[in-house]
Amino acid sequence: MAITITDLCINCDLCRPECPNQAIYEGGAEWSMAEGTGVIGTYTLMDGVVTNAVGFHSARAESVYYIVPDKCTECQGFHDEPQCAAVCPVDC
Numbered sequence: 001m002a003i004t005i006t007d008l009c010i011n012c013d014l015c016r017p018e019c020p021n022q023a024i025y026e027g028g029a030e031w032s033m034a035e036g037t038g039v040i041g042t043y044t045l046m047d048g049v050v051t052n053a054v055g056f057h058s059a060r061a062e063s064v065y066y067i068v069p070d071k072c073t074e075c076q077g078f079h080d081e082p083q084c085a086a087v088c089p090v091d092c
């Protein structure tokens with residue numbers, strides 16, 4: 001179960017650099033599986049769509065930061081708690 005960012009986000013950019021999987025993107029920015037994950041070749045996303053790992057996809061949010069569920073591991077294997085939640089100043 002991936003973590004999500006709510007509309008209360010103030011776009012402060014504190015969380016994005018903390019994510020070990022580069023799963024967090026600025027609103028409006030396109031995302032890819034390969035960025036920050038080391039995934040290569042074809043990859044089947046949670047919604048069943050088969051994609052090329054280096055391919056870019058449309059932003060999941062436009063006005064606030066967003067987390068790509070396919071990339072978020074809740075920081076398992078890297079940290080004891082989700083780093084994005086730990087640094088967010090507005091707990092969104």
Ligand code: SF4
Nearest residue numbers: 019072074075082084
């Ligand atoms: S919980 Fe961890 S892996 Fe998931 S988006 Fe936040 S920082 Fe990234």
Ligand code: SF4
Nearest residue numbers: 009010012013015088
């Ligand atoms: S730390 Fe919180 S308020 Fe800042 S960009 Fe991330 S989700 Fe938004």
